[in-house]
Amino acid sequence: MLTILFDGLAYGMLLFILAVGLCVTLGLMNFINLAHGAFAMAGGYVTALLMNRLGVSFYLCLPAAFLVCALIGVVLERTLYVRLYEKTHLEQVLFSIGLIFVAMASVDYFMGANPQNVILPAGLQGRIDLLGASVGIYRLFVIVICGLLAMGLQYALIHTRFGARLRAAVDDGRVARGMGIDVARIFTITFAIGSGLAGLGGALGTGILSIDPAFPLKYMILFLVVISVGGTSTITGPFFASILLGVADVTGKYFIPSIGGFIIYTIMVVVLILRPQGLFVRGGSK
Amino acid sequence: MSASHSAQDMQQTLLKQARWKWPEILFWLALASLYVLFPSKLSLLSEILILALLALSIDLVLGFAGIVTLGQGAFFGLGAYTAALMGKWGMGTAPLSDPLIGLIGAALVSGLVGFATSFLVLRGSDLTRLMVTLGVALMIEELANKLKWLTGGSDGLQGVLIAPILGNWDFDIFGKVSFVYCYVVVFVMFVIARQFMHAPFGLSLLAIKGNPLRARAIGLPVNERLVMVYTIAAMMAGVAGALLAQTTQFASLDMVAFHRSADALLILIFGGAGYLYGGFVGAFVFRVMQDVLGNITPQYWQFWLGIVLLLLVLFIRGGLLGLLRHLRDRYAPNLMGPPSSSRES
Amino acid sequence: MSIVLETKNLSKSFGGLKATDNVSFQLKAGARHALIGPNGAGKTTFVNLLSGVLQPSSGSIWLDGQDITNWTSRRRAISGLARTFQINQLFVDLTPLQTLMIAIAERQSSGAHLLHPVGSRKDHVEESVELLTRLGLADVMTQRVGSLPYGRQRLIEIALALAARPRVLLLDEPAAGVPESERGQILDVIDALPKDVALVLIEHDMDLVFRFAKSISVLVNGALFMEGTPSQIANDPRVRQVYLGEEEIAHV
Numbered sequence: 001m002l003t004i005l006f007d008g009l010a011y012g013m014l015l016f017i018l019a020v021g022l023c024v025t026l027g028l029m030n031f032i033n034l035a036h037g038a039f040a041m042a043g044g045y046v047t048a049l050l051m052n053r054l055g056v057s058f059y060l061c062l063p064a065a066f067l068v069c070a071l072i073g074v075v076l077e078r079t080l081y082v083r084l085y086e087k088t089h090l091e092q093v094l095f096s097i098g099l100i101f102v103a104m105a106s107v108d109y110f111m112g113a114n115p116q117n118v119i120l121p122a123g124l125q126g127r128i129d130l131l132g133a134s135v136g137i138y139r140l141f142v143i144v145i146c147g148l149l150a151m152g153l154q155y156a157l158i159h160t161r162f163g164a165r166l167r168a169a170v171d172d173g174r175v176a177r178g179m180g181i182d183v184a185r186i187f188t189i190t191f192a193i194g195s196g197l198a199g200l201g202g203a204l205g206t207g208i209l210s211i212d213p214a215f216p217l218k219y220m221i222l223f224l225v226v227i228s229v230g231g232t233s234t235i236t237g238p239f240f241a242s243i244l245l246g247v248a249d250v251t252g253k254y255f256i257p258s259i260g261g262f263i264i265y266t267i268m269v270v271v272l273i274l275r276p277q278g279l280f281v282r283g284g285s286k
Numbered sequence: 287m288s289a290s291h292s293a294q295d296m297q298q299t300l301l302k303q304a305r306w307k308w309p310e311i312l313f314w315l316a317l318a319s320l321y322v323l324f325p326s327k328l329s330l331l332s333e334i335l336i337l338a339l340l341a342l343s344i345d346l347v348l349g350f351a352g353i354v355t356l357g358q359g360a361f362f363g364l365g366a367y368t369a370a371l372m373g374k375w376g377m378g379t380a381p382l383s384d385p386l387i388g389l390i391g392a393a394l395v396s397g398l399v400g401f402a403t404s405f406l407v408l409r410g411s412d413l414t415r416l417m418v419t420l421g422v423a424l425m426i427e428e429l430a431n432k433l434k435w436l437t438g439g440s441d442g443l444q445g446v447l448i449a450p451i452l453g454n455w456d457f458d459i460f461g462k463v464s465f466v467y468c469y470v471v472v473f474v475m476f477v478i479a480r481q482f483m484h485a486p487f488g489l490s491l492l493a494i495k496g497n498p499l500r501a502r503a504i505g506l507p508v509n510e511r512l513v514m515v516y517t518i519a520a521m522m523a524g525v526a527g528a529l530l531a532q533t534t535q536f537a538s539l540d541m542v543a544f545h546r547s548a549d550a551l552l553i554l555i556f557g558g559a560g561y562l563y564g565g566f567v568g569a570f571v572f573r574v575m576q577d578v579l580g581n582i583t584p585q586y587w588q589f590w591l592g593i594v595l596l597l598l599v600l601f602i603r604g605g606l607l608g609l610l611r612h613l614r615d616r617y618a619p620n621l622m623g624p625p626s627s628s629r630e631s
Numbered sequence: 632m633s634i635v636l637e638t639k640n641l642s643k644s645f646g647g648l649k650a651t652d653n654v655s656f657q658l659k660a661g662a663r664h665a666l667i668g669p670n671g672a673g674k675t676t677f678v679n680l681l682s683g684v685l686q687p688s689s690g691s692i693w694l695d696g697q698d699i700t701n702w703t704s705r706r707r708a709i710s711g712l713a714r715t716f717q718i719n720q721l722f723v724d725l726t727p728l729q730t731l732m733i734a735i736a737e738r739q740s741s742g743a744h745l746l747h748p749v750g751s752r753k754d755h756v757e758e759s760v761e762l763l764t765r766l767g768l769a770d771v772m773t774q775r776v777g778s779l780p781y782g783r784q785r786l787i788e789i790a791l792a793l794a795a796r797p798r799v800l801l802l803d804e805p806a807a808g809v810p811e812s813e814r815g816q817i818l819d820v821i822d823a824l825p826k827d828v829a830l831v832l833i834e835h836d837m838d839l840v841f842r843f844a845k846s847i848s849v850l851v852n853g854a855l856f857m858e859g860t861p862s863q864i865a866n867d868p869r870v871r872q873v874y875l876g877e878e879e880i881a882h883v
């Protein structure tokens with residue numbers, strides 16, 4: 001039982017790192033980038049390529065995936081996404097689905113449709129005993145890394161100058177602009193960090209998630225669930241939402257395998273109806 | 287100019303919008319002529335008509351009422367399974383296996399579920415609606431997958447037998463009867479949709495889309511109308527699904543899948559929302575492109591579809607028909623009377 | 632004369648802010664009443680409460696002796712309470728003619744009709760054309776509302792409210808934002824409004840108020856500050872102070 005909880009926790013933490021960039025950019029610019037999962041996929045492929053073709057260590061692949069994806073993020077944001085902020089949600093959704101298709105087809109064309117396998121370093125294989133439960137070292141590693149990242153993000157958001165500006169911009173873009181905050185610049189940086197984190201998540205998750213061309217579409221739905229449950233005005237909301245979903249999904253599939261994805265879809269619809277602003281959001285300000 | 291004279295003129299102006307215009311008549315004649323021109327492509331053509339009907343059902347909800355939906359495929363799938371199950375249980379004999387009764391059954395089931403879920407899209411922003419409709423569609427898809435005893439799960443529903451149409455015309459392997467059947471049913475559905483949208487009902491939907499706050503302030507029952515149009519559209523999508531199940535004598539998870547909602551939405555946006563014909567134009571281009579590019583490699587098709595989507599959003603708002611209208615307003619403003627006021631969303 | 636619209640101890644708070652503070656207000660049939668007050672006095676909030684856009688925190692609203700506090704805006708609208716908006720709220724993609732056809736169809740409960748095309752009801756078309764002509768919009772009946780000059784759009788605001796054949800009409804700053812050249816037309820239209828319609832004019836512009844109003848309520852900080860005839864209000868030193876105070880701030 002504890003082992004399952006633990007697996008769910010690892011999955012949820014990973015989900016958070018994957019989705020947090022999407023949530024913050026949505027809150028910041030009211031811009032919905034469904035192609036966010038493509039960045040995570042890119043991170044996974046960067047890792048697979050570096051490790052399998054060039055023999056780079058897994059540990060080095062993680063920052064590499066972050067950097068590559070952050071870079072792609074900046075380029076795309078400056079060239080393409082910037083044209084979409086004034087458009088409707090529907091157009092943004094269509095555009096990002098278009099991007100997903102292009103990304104999926106390109107990856108399929110160059111890398112094939114099969115999932116990428118990586119061999120985790122020896123230090124991450126095997127299991128240890130923790131609190132009486134048998135726990136995979138790799139999953140522990142994922143939890144620790146993601147936990148540190150989450151704490152780092154929260155700290156940065158609360159205690160740094162950039163974080164304060166970001167919060168002001170999310171709270172009320174117009175007022176922030178009036179105060180001389182360069183919201184567009186903040187957005188570019190946030191977008192880059194968010195894309196980088198998604199890439200890092202993709203890299204980190206190569207042992208848990210299946211890295212294949214269908215990745216962006218498969219996880220798009222999960223990301224939407226995280227947004228609908230967690231809201232977009234904080235990062236603690238998406239954090240708890242991710243963990244809740246991770247645990248619900250893993251335990252649900254373990255105990256009632258026949259129910260499949262039903263649990264999370266139900267959670268999503270029910271939350272959307274009862275709390276359109278997200279479950280973990282105080283009040284309803286917008 | 288006296289006031290009464292002017293009122294008469296205005297009545298004519300209003301009524302003229304609802305009258306059938308030449309390009310429309312030509313369009314339907316051209317569609318019928320495909321039966322003679324491409325006898326080897328009839329099943330593809332039937333499929334295009336079915337897809338167009340699904341896109342038309344989204345047009346009512348999105349193009350007229352302004353409700354964004356990513357879940358119309360669920361109603362399509364419900365209709366398909368209903369018609370297929372009726373065919374199976376009826377074992378090829380009327381009444382259950384009768385195709386027209388099958389259509390009615392599919393419309394009722396889809397309409398019922400559409401009515402029940404319509405209340406979920408009354409509130410919220412575009413984004414909430416996208417997610418709610420997507421969520422409901424995913425739940426229905428998952429349900430179809432899990433209810434193996436009823437739907438056959440991932441193997442699909444086998445043994446679907448459909449009685450001859452009106453007890454007279456049996457479906458043939460060349461798809462001749464199928465095409466005529468689809469053509470007639472889709473045409474009838476189109477005429478109904480067209481009539482509804484040119485009636486006060488359709489105009490009130492445009493008002494809701496334009497400004498729901500004001501619509502309420504002039505006493506327009508916004509929620510009631512939205513429930514109505516959502517239910518009607520669900521019924522139409524159900525009929526489209528039933529057509530596919532009946533003409534292929536099969537129902538599968540593919541018919542409820544998410545990609546069908548997405549495809550249909552893309553088709554509509556591509557063709558142009560709010561014109562009633564957008565779905566038809568979009569379905570043609572989409573399926574023909576898919577046939578040509580998909581034959582080279584499947585990835586090609588997906589790649590170019592993605593590129594087309596990107597260009598569409600960046601450069602041509604309002605889809606192909608929007609582009610046409612724009613060109614017409616610019617170069618030949620008097621060709622087809624005054625520009626209609628129902629523009630893209 | 633009989634009272635058509637009444638509020639009893641009406642209040643509305645947003646968080647800690649009292650936007651409407653215990654307002655008890657009465658409107659007689661066919662009245663020409665103005666609601667004035669400095670910026671932020673809560674005039675628009677009060678109108679939104681009356682028309683059902685907002686729900687009050689406490690108190691009640693009565694129309695023709697019926698408690699309508701919990702009615703939707705739609706039900707109020709079809710019961711004879713119409714309003715215009717301070718900022719145009721129109722169907723910009725439709726034509727003025729279509730706009731009025733919608734309003735008239737809803738008034739006649741035929742807005743959900745499915746089969747006969749818009750325009751088949753001759754009486755509806757005639758009424759629309761008559762109303763648009765009366766408001767000087769005959770030449771733009773079939774143009775897109777969004778393409779018309781602002782002043783013309785303000786007139787459509789009023790036409791749309793009149794199409795409901797209201798007994799009470801709330802005009803929220805009807806001339807706001809209208810260029811001087813188009814202003815005269817709007818004043819003429821207000822002048823010619825049917826005498827049996829009780830009019831509440833929410834205004835900032837004192838010229839307009841003193842031209843039309845037979846009675847005036849002054850709203851300050853959400854509360855009813857005083858009521859009286861135009862001459863009483865004009866000569867009241869406290870009202871002057873409220874306004875002069877604001878004037879001074881505005882001039883700094």
